[in-house]
Every structure is written in structure tokens, then in C-alpha cells.
Amino acid sequence: MPDNDELQNIAHLRREYTQGGLRxxxxxxxPLVLFERWLKQACDARLADPTAMVVATVDERGQPYQRIVLLKHFDDKGLVFYTNLGSRKAHHLERNPCISLLFPWHMLERQVMVIGKAERLSTLDVIKYFHSRPRDSQIGAWVSQQSSRISARGILESKFLELKQKFQQGEVPLPSFWGGFRVSFEQMEFWQGGENRLHDRFLYQRDGNEWKIDRLAP
Known part of the structure; x- marks a missing residue:
């Protein structure tokens, strides 16, 4: 446990944001044009996991949950990720499709937040992506009943070896409990760090067939 002096020092941890503004x-x-540009720059900068996004969902009691998931595709229809359909987030989205995504590109002093609704992908889309994954990742999808309680990691490792042997020949079939979601968005907010905490924030909101753009106070 940190001592009291270390805890007190947390309040004083800060740095200046000097990499440039957004006008x-x-x-x-x-918004998707700027998102694509920023994502490319995050990839070019060799950030660790540039496609990692925080996915926020809400349970039936209104309790929010967050976790990090990898973005796998995006276009005018929305942003796509894949998951176990028995997972906590999938159950949340069945009851309430409202969702928020956050891309925390700290090293570039940037964030992008997306607010929208999630819908299940078609089986055809899921199959196409599933068979593009490395074979061990396909087998790994079979192993875990995501979010369920387990007593030890060895259970997962034993199951993986068992299934690797089972699927040694031929194509790994798509698990019935594995799928994906497309997030169609109504809002996208771009945040660029600025000196003296005068950050630049711009909010895109859908207005019919066009986008309304507002600058937000930092």
C-alpha cells in the first residue's frame, strides 16, 4: 500500500499539453473523416493498441460498466467490434442498445468519444471476420464463457488444449455464442489537449442528413 506522502502527491501530478491545437x-x-485521419496518425505513431476503445454499457439497474475492446472495422454505417454473446456487455446491449465508446490516445494528447446505439451483426459478417482471425484466436473464442466465474486459469488452458486437439483437422466452426455489434452514432466528440488546460473540444451532432459542429468549453 502507498504511504500517505505518496497519496498526497497524486493531486500534484500533471503535465502540460503542447502538441498542438484544433481549430x-x-x-x-x-466526423468520420477526422476520425480516420486521427486513427491513421495513432497507427503511424506506433501507439500500443491504437484501435483499443473503452466500451461503456449500462445494466438493468442503471449501473454503468466499462471495458476495453478492439475496433475491427468502421464505415458510414458505424463502428464494429466482436465479442462473446454471453458476455456482460452483450447482455446489457440486448436490453439497452445505448452505448458510448472512447478512444484514449494519450500520447497524442487526444480523445475521441462516440455516442450511439449498437445492433447485432449478421451471421455472414461474423463468419467472414471469424475465419480471418489467427487459428488459435478462433479456438480461444470457444474456450471462454466470458464474464463467468472460474476457479483457476488452468481450466482455460486445459480447455484450449482439448479444443486444439479436437479442431486439429479442418476449419474451426463459428461458435453459436460468438458475434459482433455495429455502433451507429449520433454524436462524436474530438478532444485535443491544449496549454494551460485550455483544451480544444468539438462536438459533431447529426442534424438530418448533415452534421452540426459546436465548440465545447474545456
Missing amino acids: RRDLPSE
């Missing part, structure tokens, strides 16, 4: 004149009319 209204530089914004494209479509």
Missing part, C-alpha cells in the same frame, strides 16, 4: 477552420464536415 474550427480545420474540421471536415463529416
Whole structure:
């Protein structure tokens, strides 16, 4: 456990954000254009897991939950991720499709937040992606009943070896409990760190067939 002096020092941890600002004149009319540009820059900067996003869902009592998931595809229809359909997040989205995504590109002093609704992908889309994964990842999808309680890691490792032997020949079949979601979005917010905590924030909100852009106070 940290001592009291270490805990007191947390309040004083800060740094200046100096990598540049974001101006209204530089914004494209479509949020996905800026998102693609920023994602490419995150990849080019060799950030660890540039496609990692925090996925927030809410249970039936209104309790929010968050976890990190990898973005696997995006286009005008939305942002796509895959998961075990028995997982906590999948159960939440069955009852309440409202969802929030956050891309925390700290090293570039940037964040992107997406607010929208999630819908299940078609089986065809899921199969196509599933068989593009490394074979061991396909087998790994069979192993875990995501979010369920287990007594030891060895249970997972033994199950993996068992299934690896079972699927030694031929194609690994798609598990019935594995699928994906597409997040169609109505809002996308871009945050760029600024000096003296004067950060730049711009919110895109869908307005019919166009996007309304507002600058937000930091």
C-alpha cells in the first residue's frame, strides 16, 4: 500500500499539453473523416493498441460498466467490434442498445468519444471476420464463457488444449455464442489537449442528413 506522502502527491501530478491545437477552420464536415485521419496518425505513431476503445454499457439497474475492446472495422454505417454473446456487455446491449465508446490516445494528447446505439451483426459478417482471425484466436473464442466465474486459469488452458486437439483437422466452426455489434452514432466528440488546460473540444451532432459542429468549453 502507498504511504500517505505518496497519496498526497497524486493531486500534484500533471503535465502540460503542447502538441498542438484544433481549430474550427480545420474540421471536415463529416466526423468520420477526422476520425480516420486521427486513427491513421495513432497507427503511424506506433501507439500500443491504437484501435483499443473503452466500451461503456449500462445494466438493468442503471449501473454503468466499462471495458476495453478492439475496433475491427468502421464505415458510414458505424463502428464494429466482436465479442462473446454471453458476455456482460452483450447482455446489457440486448436490453439497452445505448452505448458510448472512447478512444484514449494519450500520447497524442487526444480523445475521441462516440455516442450511439449498437445492433447485432449478421451471421455472414461474423463468419467472414471469424475465419480471418489467427487459428488459435478462433479456438480461444470457444474456450471462454466470458464474464463467468472460474476457479483457476488452468481450466482455460486445459480447455484450449482439448479444443486444439479436437479442431486439429479442418476449419474451426463459428461458435453459436460468438458475434459482433455495429455502433451507429449520433454524436462524436474530438478532444485535443491544449496549454494551460485550455483544451480544444468539438462536438459533431447529426442534424438530418448533415452534421452540426459546436465548440465545447474545456
